Amino acid sequence: MFEEMDEPAFPKFLAAFWAEKGWNTSVTANNDGTYLVAGDKDSGSRGLIGVRPSAETEIGASEVEDFAAFCDKKGVDVRVMATRGRFTTGARSAADAGNVHLLDPNELASAVRDEGVEELVGKFTGGGGGGGSLFDSLPFPVPSGLPSGVPVVPIAAAVVVVLAAVFAGPTLLGFVPFVGGGGGGGAADAGPPFTAMSLANSGNATANGTANVTTVQWDARVQDTVGNYSARPNETFVVVQFNATAGDEITTLRPGNFVLHVDGRNRAPQTFQNTTNAFKAKLLPTRIAPGETSSAAVVFSVPEDFDGATLVETYDGPGVRFERAELTFDVE
Template sequence: MTRLVELEPTKFVRFLSDLWTQRNWQTNAQPRGEGRYLVQGQRGDGTKGLMLVLPTVETTVETEHIKGFVAHAKKRGVDTVVVATQGEFADAVRGFATNHDVTLFDRDELGETVADEGLEQTVKQYTDGDVFETAEVEFGLPFDLPEPVEDALASLPIAAVRERLAGLIDGRGDAGGGDGDNGGNSGDGGGGDSSAGSLRDRLPSSVDDLKSGSPPSVRVVVVAVLLLVLALGSVAVLGPMLDGLGGSSGGGSGGDHGVSVSALSSASADSADVVARWNARTTDTLRVGNQTYAPPEGERFVVVGFNATATGDSPGSLSQSALVFESDGVRYGHQPLSNATGFDNGGLFAPGDDAHVWTVFTVPTNATTGTVLVQPTNEDTVAFVHDDAVSTDPNGDD
């Protein structure tokens, strides 16, 4: 079983929201008290999704934790109902979920999903580079090689094989990240694969080392490679064969597709100081009045429009400087535009006044997903609600 690494609770929520945005959902995530979060999703065809997230690893999800949520989702006609946790599901919950068409995700199921769909890069933006938990595997029998095989292996250049495997591992870890310091944006990029060094160091350098010192998983892989070389009768085939094991080069591009945007609220809609209905679009140019703006080379604009209102009896605040856009682990502040602003109200919203504002971010052209967040510096809590009717045109015409 491939288990996802433990994530900090709010990062776990954002990771799940990100998974949905990659499947063409528009999502909102809101805290619901008692350490729970609710992720709402909607697709362009009207399909609705609802996910209850209990993000801590200490959680054991019991039936009473989810009965009310499932009943609420069914009453609203939600098409996709999901419960996710980094903890465990009680056996009774799994039976309940099967009977009520509810999908359950713990770290085992999520790990299998990430491995099957090649979503490792999605996870890495929320970690220090690790994706899966590693567990020691114990064999019931000692790792002894039959004498003919051992004699044959002794004649092969294991040290050369070790260097070849080490080179492949090093190559896998060369995908670095930028510093995110571009166009007024700030953030920290990802580094190389830190697991590569430790795996490289554990590769065997001799038959004795292979038998005694290497982790079981490494032994099996290396012996399998060497036995295949023996079967083919020539070590000359080793290089091309290993080259074929080197995976995808990565670096996918957004191309003509827009960035899939989600939003993470700082409070639930019934307790937030400001409720902001939002919509977003991606564009390579932006026209405001008679002025046309272009992003820096290698980047594009994400325009986000808001219809915001204060929920209390006094004005609520949502400042443009408190809004950030997080993509691939990098946070981008709003992109200032000369002689143009979408927050000419100073970020104050009156009770009952559905005021419209907009902001723009610049992100790399290969960005495919991102999340709108409110920094803790904002004076009031904000609940985001996605609404396709909200304008993303600075000129008021969508």
């Protein structure tokens, strides 16, 4: 039933199959050729499918155990691993112990027949991929219209990064609490659009959701040099300036809490070894006392012809609220 389905279409089919069963789904491609299908229901249930689309795949016990441990850590209710290959006997024992449901081609074909959705398979075979709007597979509702005055390009960039940064850690996309971007800031008006969003769950927020959240005013600009460093050939630097105000608790912002999503990739902050202490002092990390404000910057190297970027606070971050502002840059 799945022999003619292209590898990239297989996880899309699984997402559509889950959607038929009432899940809101999204698909994320990993660099190693594997995929993750994240899902949630209005009831609050969270699901995850680890997908190994190759027909040559053999999944063993250790991979299932790692997947189960990850789901335990992230509070995933429904755990599934799917492949067009096979699972070993050890993998099936590990799945029983870890409450992971395994789907090989035979089991998946039976499930399709039981649900009566054979026609769904045809939509993803023969080079199909399901197609559809980018918004169709988002794991949260998208309004039918955009409010007036909201810049469309930054919103689109934020939507793309939701799909690409579900595992910017890697970790499961539970929700996207804070998005700030688009307008404001001289750099945004003069070059590629920049947006910012947080994937971190700040468990410190009070009833009104603000008291213990760190507010980060930010701005971004493109530079060919920083300190005594020049950008590599065909690349340039993006400098992100922060003015961060802590809530009711001490907050530390570290470089590893952030990535810059550019051209479908998450880029880690740059490190600088052979430079002055004064230059390094301008960069993250920074420790902020309750109610105090601290300024710092983080630097990324990106392709010089990039057409937009989104700053992402990963799940490892403390949970910040981004606010775009026109700031004075400390890194020259």
